[in-house]
Amino acid sequence: MAALKDLFPNPNAAELELAGLYAGLKANPQRERNFEAFAQTGLPHTRVEAWKYSDLRNAVQSLPEAGVETEMTSAFVSADATVIEIGSGVPKLPKGMRVASEENLTALGGAEDLPVAALGAALTRAGQSLLIEVTQSPEKPVHLVFDTVSANAFQRVSFVVRKGVQFSVLESHIRSGGFSSIVLEYSVEAGAALERFIYQKAVTSAVQVTTCIIHLADDASLSQAGIGFGAKLARMETQVYHHGENAKASINGAYLVGDGYHLDQTSLVRHAQPHCETEQLVKGAVMDGGRAVFQGKFFVAKKAQKTAAQMAHNALILENGGEVNAKPELEIYADDVECAHGNTVGALDETALFYMRQRGIPETQARALLTRAFIGEALDDMPEALGEILMEEAGAWLTERL
Amino acid sequence: MLKIENLTATVGEDDETKEIIKGLTLEVPAGEVHAIMGPNGAGKSTMSYVLTGRDGYEVTGGSATLNGDNILEMEPEERAAAGLFLSFQYPVEIPGVPVMTFVRTAMNSQRKLRGEEEISAADFLKKSRAVAAKLKLTPEMLKRPVNVGFSGGEKKRLEIFQMMMLEPGFLILDETDSGLDIDALRIVSDGVNELRSPDRGMLVITHYQRLLDHIQPDKVHVLANGKIIATGGPELALRLEKEGYDGVLSEAA
Numbered sequence A: 001m002a003a004l005k006d007l008f009p010n011p012n013a014a015e016l017e018l019a020g021l022y023a024g025l026k027a028n029p030q031r032e033r034n035f036e037a038f039a040q041t042g043l044p045h046t047r048v049e050a051w052k053y054s055d056l057r058n059a060v061q062s063l064p065e066a067g068v069e070t071e072m073t074s075a076f077v078s079a080d081a082t083v084i085e086i087g088s089g090v091p092k093l094p095k096g097m098r099v100a101s102e103e104n105l106t107a108l109g110g111a112e113d114l115p116v117a118a119l120g121a122a123l124t125r126a127g128q129s130l131l132i133e134v135t136q137s138p139e140k141p142v143h144l145v146f147d148t149v150s151a152n153a154f155q156r157v158s159f160v161v162r163k164g165v166q167f168s169v170l171e172s173h174i175r176s177g178g179f180s181s182i183v184l185e186y187s188v189e190a191g192a193a194l195e196r197f198i199y200q201k202a203v204t205s206a207v208q209v210t211t212c213i214i215h216l217a218d219d220a221s222l223s224q225a226g227i228g229f230g231a232k233l234a235r236m237e238t239q240v241y242h243h244g245e246n247a248k249a250s251i252n253g254a255y256l257v258g259d260g261y262h263l264d265q266t267s268l269v270r271h272a273q274p275h276c277e278t279e280q281l282v283k284g285a286v287m288d289g290g291r292a293v294f295q296g297k298f299f300v301a302k303k304a305q306k307t308a309a310q311m312a313h314n315a316l317i318l319e320n321g322g323e324v325n326a327k328p329e330l331e332i333y334a335d336d337v338e339c340a341h342g343n344t345v346g347a348l349d350e351t352a353l354f355y356m357r358q359r360g361i362p363e364t365q366a367r368a369l370l371t372r373a374f375i376g377e378a379l380d381d382m383p384e385a386l387g388e389i390l391m392e393e394a395g396a397w398l399t400e401r402l
Numbered sequence B: 001m002l003k004i005e006n007l008t009a010t011v012g013e014d015d016e017t018k019e020i021i022k023g024l025t026l027e028v029p030a031g032e033v034h035a036i037m038g039p040n041g042a043g044k045s046t047m048s049y050v051l052t053g054r055d056g057y058e059v060t061g062g063s064a065t066l067n068g069d070n071i072l073e074m075e076p077e078e079r080a081a082a083g084l085f086l087s088f089q090y091p092v093e094i095p096g097v098p099v100m101t102f103v104r105t106a107m108n109s110q111r112k113l114r115g116e117e118e119i120s121a122a123d124f125l126k127k128s129r130a131v132a133a134k135l136k137l138t139p140e141m142l143k144r145p146v147n148v149g150f151s152g153g154e155k156k157r158l159e160i161f162q163m164m165m166l167e168p169g170f171l172i173l174d175e176t177d178s179g180l181d182i183d184a185l186r187i188v189s190d191g192v193n194e195l196r197s198p199d200r201g202m203l204v205i206t207h208y209q210r211l212l213d214h215i216q217p218d219k220v221h222v223l224a225n226g227k228i229i230a231t232g233g234p235e236l237a238l239r240l241e242k243e244g245y246d247g248v249l250s251e252a253a
Ligand SMILES: Nc1ncnc2c1ncn2[C@@H]1O[C@H](COP(=O)(O)OP(=O)(O)O)[C@@H](O)[C@H]1O
Pocket: B011, B012, B018, B020, B038, B039, B040, B041, B042, B043, B044, B045, B046, B047, B056
């Protein structure tokens, strides 16, 4: 590896600290490759195309202070699921799952395009990076809880979901401060089905990047949904690879972004084989001082005929001063496909608000009800009990702020 | 009960305001049903919105009281809690909010504003079943989002459903009969008649005698160019049906 000072020609304080953290870890060729992939870009800033709306370099000028213990809890604590805390030793897993490796240091695929995920993978310490094999459908969903308070949290969990297995995961990404890069990988084998439900919440001092890479084999499926509230800067990135034929992915999400928060939801779906389907519905609302970013890209290779892919992003600006940046993209090389994208950004329907008030519903309550219903559409496909948990949280959030 | 005196109001944004209500005077005592008829564009819907407090409709003079209280100072939801209900000429879609959730939220909000207790889930369900049956609305329809994907006639029945559930003190029906077939007209009228009571007042805006055959008014007013230009008994509606508005308009001029 080249000398660190050559890798970072013009490092900021945070990059120097990160290089210091790296230097303190046990050397390993994979770790080195991951770190090098990060170093090529460094902390990305707005001139890096994939980060043009989320200036991470500016948000992390030096590594922040650790968070303080927080009252924040995940809405998923009330779900009937088996909790797995990442980072507190080798977890005890339910029947059908086993830890295949406690220190998964494999190089991250496509790491050059995912500098912050590469950083996360490079800086994981023992016990912070797990490779888990799922050989049978666990009885209950698994609830992954990631680091909440550490000043720097770098964690990685990679799952191999074996053929035909149904695997349901709840992920709680909560941060009370600090800087984190969490990496998730799901390799979903033929005919297997992954359900991934996400809860993200943080304070306005936290900088939080979560990257998830999902590989779908023949006839595999992904059903993803969740809710996010942002952080000083939060980026929730999902990459889906349709490697096999007849794979199906639905990647939905809702967001509510208040004053002082920034939430970036970025996704890339690559269709490499024929007959795959992707549906994406992302709906959210922002308040004054909040900023939401949606970047969605569908890539369809020449070979991927008969791809059916729909993308929609709909946002509400609840108050003047709220900001939404949306970049929906299709890049299609096959000629026999059905692909479309739609994007809307607007305000609440004044006529509907008046109708509700005429029936006796106070304005703030009417606004909360309309907004809740608006974003709720993105959670409609979730199992009812889980969807309700998230909707209740959304309702409470709105009632508190409107 | 409802007393409107020399009301003037404008419509529209800042520099594009237009006076639509031009000195309207009207009184509906408790227990009475008054019909309002008048040519298109006369200001009938505008009057309804002014009374219910819609944004963009600004009162520039006169007064309106309900049971002696100045409603023009109240927020729309406070007017609703005070008993004012408008059946909209064009009912509005509320995507994602099921009818049952909506009506229960409205009922409990009104009760809260009046300092009353919430209705229990069981009582609400019982009441809604009974009312829905009268209006031939199925439970499945009440689970759907408010007015989304409903036909014109279904929307009007849904307005009456809300009215019968909320049991307001004063009703304004803005062309509730338009778009209804004969059966639906009877269902809607029966619902309205069921609410007639000595302590409730109603204003029924319509173009057609056929509604007034079902809901017999105590008085009929003609609203034209922003004011009431003629008032009479039920026979006035019959005359308008026969002659159109021209005769009455020229007499008033
Ligand atoms: N928001 C508005 N801006 C400008 N003019 C309006 C607006 N709403 C209604 N008007 C005008 O006010 C007049 C009365 O309308 P309306 O009250 O709907 O009549 P009616 O219900 O009696 O048919 C019409 O000339 C209409 O064009």
